[in-house]
Amino acid sequence: MTGLASVTKLTGETVGQEFLIFTLGDEEYGVDILKVQEIRGYDQVTRIANTPSFIKGVTNLRGVIVPIVDLRIKFAKQDVEYDDNTVVIVLNLGQRVVGIVVDGVSDVLSLTTDQIRPAPEFAVTLSTEYLTGLGSLGERMLILVDIEKLLSSEEMALVDSVLKV
Structure with missing residues (x-):
């Protein structure tokens, strides 16, 4: 027995995963902490x-041109404002570095597999393929995002093609 299975057996706890928790409006979202490169304040970008x-x-981050995606607009949030709490989470997604604009970052949480439920199925008009699931921590409900699925869309391919020109 090796790896996570042995830890589970020895501790009696179900091993989980760590998430960086961020806010969009009144909702809390989580992204795999291993994808996070850094967190920065929001600066103006080149359209x-x-x-x-x-x-x-895009912005220049130490010589790397990084596309900046505003998740508040992507998720159709109303009243998108840029203030001192607005931050950019820089993500390392294998072959791509991307920044996502969010309202704020609250903390890093470790969730066990027992605390993570599958994403609900909605009508065919609402896509949930980019949701990993829903995390429960006491009274808090966290929307867990598969950021690679969310940002591997045709729109990001468009940005990649523009940057290569």
Whole structure:
């Protein structure tokens, strides 16, 4: 017996995963902490023509051109404002570095597999394929996002093609 199974057997606890918790409006979301490169304050970005509105533009991060996606706009949140609490979470997604704009970051939480439930199925008009599940921690309900599925869409391919020109 090796790895997670042995830890589970020895401790009697179900091993889980750590998530960086961020807010969009009144909702709390979580992303796999292992994907997070850094957290920065929001700075102005360079706009790119003919990109969807949720792609705010690009920024130069130590010589790397990083596309910046505003998740508040992508998730159709109302009253998107940029203030001192607005941050960019820089994510390392294998071959791509991407920044996501969120209202704020609250903490890092470790959730056991028992605390994570599958994402609910909705009508065919609402896609939940980018949701890992829902995390429960006491009274808190966390929406767990598979950020790679969310950001591997056709829109991100468009940004990649513009950046290569």
